[in-house]
Amino acid sequence: MKQAMVILNPSSGNEAANDYKAEIVEVVSDKGYNVTVKETKKQDDATAFAEEAVNEGYDYVVGAGGDGTINEVITGLAKYDNQPLFSFVPFGTVNDFARAIGIPLKPKAAIAWLKEADTEQRVDIGKVNDRYFVNVVALGAVAEATYDVGVEQKTRLGPLAYYIEGAKTLAENKIYPLTFKVGGETIEEEAFLVIIGMTNSIAGFERIATDAKLDDGHMHVFIVKKLAGFDIMTVLPSVLAGEFKDHEKVHYIKTNELTIESTQSLHTNIDGDEGDDLPLHLTVLPKHIRLLKK
Structure with missing residues (x-):
């Protein structure tokens, strides 16, 4: 019988993930798998469980948790060529x-989606230094401000919690001298914010990288320059209209490899968690994960 591992973070979604464990197991079992459940207790547990699934020859891995948990699962899978299929339920x-x-x-609708997932698609992920990412790498004051968002804020406000903390940095409008090396070219920019996205959805906005596809082999880089008062008023409408890359204060780059350096110390945010300091070397791993989707 085929083997599946469900990797579940019981504290995700204000502990909602644990409430849906039985339903997730039932759906995966109905697909014809013998199911093993692994529950995370600390950071990097999900990565270790995913590696275990690969090494023990599991056929299917299902994640259940927040963005950090899903990143950890994919990190565990990404190191290997003989990966199992992968799906997840977001919390x-x-x-x-x-x-x-x-x-x-x-959750209910996501589990129903999981039940109908029967098509394999190879999807891209990114690698930044020695870490993997599936969503976004960000740097600048806005990115650092997200570290201040607590669990209670996230539970009460959802994505709005991040927007509130990020908005606090707009008045300061701090910029950083950055060097981008891409395609044999060196680009110098004074940037307020840099966003490197793998998909069309970044920070909950689904029209930032409108050209992005799950398997396009590229990362989408948005270098936001210093914003004056009126610029701030025009950035959000450009995001909502799907025209962010065309904004006059945005330098857009589409590439599969990129190096970012600075003369200043600068922290990063990788898939919502604290990342490496600069310098960064980023590459795309094309069609690297075996996603099972509807």
């Missing part, structure tokens, strides 16, 4: 990867 605050795939954000 996060923003759930960008789920949005890009088309997975419903409500």
